[in-house]
Amino acid sequence: MILDVRPPKVFAPLWKSKRRYLCAWGGRGSGKSWDRAMHMIVRHLTEPGLSSICLRDVQKSLDQSVFKLLVETAARLGVAEAIRPVESDRIIRTPGNGIIAFNGMNEFNAENIKSLEGFDIAWWEEAATAGQGPLDMLRPTLRKPGSQIWFTYNPRLRSDPVDVMMRQDARFADSRTVVEANWRDNPFRGPELEEERLLDLAGDEARYRHIWEGDYEAESDMQFIGGGLVREAMARQPFSQIGDELVLGVDVARFGDDRSVIWARRGRDAQTELPIIMKGADTMAVAARVMAEIDRLHPDGVFIDEGGVGGGVIDRCRQMGYSVVGVNFGGKADRAIEGVPKCRNKRAQMWATMREWLRSGGCIPDSRDLEMDLTGPLYSFDVNNAIEIEKKSDMKKRGVSSPDEADALALTFAYPVVPRSIQRQQEARAQEDWHPVWGSQ
Ligand SMILES: Nc1ncnc2c1ncn2[C@@H]1O[C@H](COP(=O)(O)OP(=O)(O)OP(=O)(O)O)[C@@H](O)[C@H]1O
Ligand SMILES: [Mg+2]
Structure with missing residues (x-):
């Protein structure tokens, strides 16, 4: 032949x-x-x-x-x-x-x-x-x-x-x-x-x-997260494993914006729990909803944007005995993460970590609003060649809506979290070994 x-x-x-x-x-x-x-x-x-x-x-x-x-x-x-x-x-x-x-x-x-x-x-x-x-x-x-x-x-x-x-x-x-x-x-x-x-x-x-001609994507349109990446993440089917961390991110309304967003992510899955969007809610109402979500999901970590009025939400949660972590968007990028470029501040670091997560198999809900949120912010490099993500206030000036949903998801990457599910299993086992008379042996 x-x-x-x-x-x-x-x-x-x-x-x-x-x-x-x-x-x-x-x-x-x-x-x-x-x-x-x-x-x-x-x-x-x-x-x-x-x-x-x-x-x-x-x-x-x-x-x-x-x-x-x-x-x-x-x-x-x-x-x-x-x-x-x-x-x-x-x-x-x-x-x-x-x-x-x-x-x-x-x-x-x-x-x-x-x-x-x-x-x-x-x-x-x-x-x-x-x-x-x-x-x-x-x-x-x-x-x-x-x-x-x-x-x-x-x-x-x-x-x-x-x-x-x-x-x-x-x-x-x-x-x-x-x-x-x-x-x-x-x-x-x-x-x-x-x-x-x-x-x-x-x-x-x-x-x-x-x-x-096979050149890299033009850097002239300094969009931090590309549309293709977002659409791929939307098309994926989520699967989570027992050892995956469950993290809650809370973006509190600011700059005259009235949307607060609470979002739970388990490992690669940010699809099963849809973001909770609260319009026109005051800090007490947001805090109440955050605490209800903590009671329902028992997350391994809770990260709340502490800028603007977010401090009020954090204070209220703590007052009620809930353990939450405040995150300052403008604060220092405090760790080097493999695959993540040098970042100007905490927000840039969270966004860069989120982008890596999207690239490596993250799953997100299929929503046009979310797509706009994720692809909205532009980025630039500061004098130290560190990445800076466009501020919400600057986006507003451009007429682009503030990416509240994406910021809530980004907050779930604020700090590394050790999944408690493994710890919980060990505790459960220890309970089984415990004898009412002899105690644990
Ligand atoms: N060996 C071949 N014989 C005949 N036609 C061919 C051959 N190779 C390619 N072509 C023609 O060239 C077109 C483009 O080829 P192909 O789709 O493989 O390109 P590609 O590099 O994969 O493009 P893309 O970047 O769009 O995926 C084909 O649709 C076909 O019409
Ligand atoms: Mg081809």
Whole structure:
């Protein structure tokens, strides 16, 4: 059988490489996805029994995967009879009992990721948004001799974990084969794509360079949290584990704004407990609701914005015997967190921590208001090159509403919290061991 395989020249190194990591990055329409699809089909035809998995961050349905692309690629290469899609099982059967599976990384956790051990190839498509956590989980899991991990992506931020791993981190230099591909490397791109490119070329240059030439996202629009990141976090399904911390964040109305927000987050899950939004409530009413939530949820930590009238809420809670922690937005950023840039103040630090959390699998409710909140604040660098998040009062001046919901969520990251659930379990066990006459022995 002679296959008519014509990958653009630029991808040749990937076809020859035996290295563990293969990566194609670059701008739109460069043939990255088509090339990997062809390579995967060819390998499955020439190596019977091969098993591959096609991954992406989030996959809600098969339509979001490269399933269709692979089926069409097989048809184009004239091998449709050897490649048998079984849509209902979300797999493609290939020669010699081989298989190609399709999953979102959001479906895996530390336990069930082990089911990936037997795969020979994992192809992570659109990997720019891959979180550090899922990447770190995947790497040691794919451990079959000769197994490979493929990445395709259009660069987004310099700090994106896949970009660091495939283009920056020298430790991976001998383990990876990386090609850059852009529109001019793809001789097959059609007139529609060219028309799109020319339209963008006539517009904003930084944007053009990002979309078509594989440049990082323009820093000119200094939006701290991008819309893509927020929408991914909204699409994820929450799962929490027994050892996950439960934290309450409380943003108290200020600057003439009348919304106070109380929000509970358990580990990666900020979706199950929806934010409680109180309009026009005074400090006593907010405090009462906070205490009711503490009674209901028994959180491991409670962080309340102490600026403005927030002090009143804190005082009231304490007076009633509740243990809460006040957080000063303008206070010092008091710790260095891995992956989080240098921050000007506490609020910037909380927002930066929240952004990392969103990147690494955080789940939030699907709400347009929340999206506006999270993507609203701009950021800048101060003289010490530390990140500063736009103040609420400045946002008001710009006509953007104050991000109260996002601030409440950010407050849940004010300080690290030790989950009490583990402690509680130990206490419960100690109780069981306790004898009414002999006491604990
Ligand atoms: N080997 C090929 N033979 C014929 N046409 C091709 C080939 N490779 C790519 N093309 C054409 O180029 C188009 C863009 O390719 P592809 O979707 O793989 O690019 P990409 O780099 O993944 O783009 P994006 O960044 O938008 O995901 C395809 O829709 C197809 O029309
Ligand atoms: Mg693509």
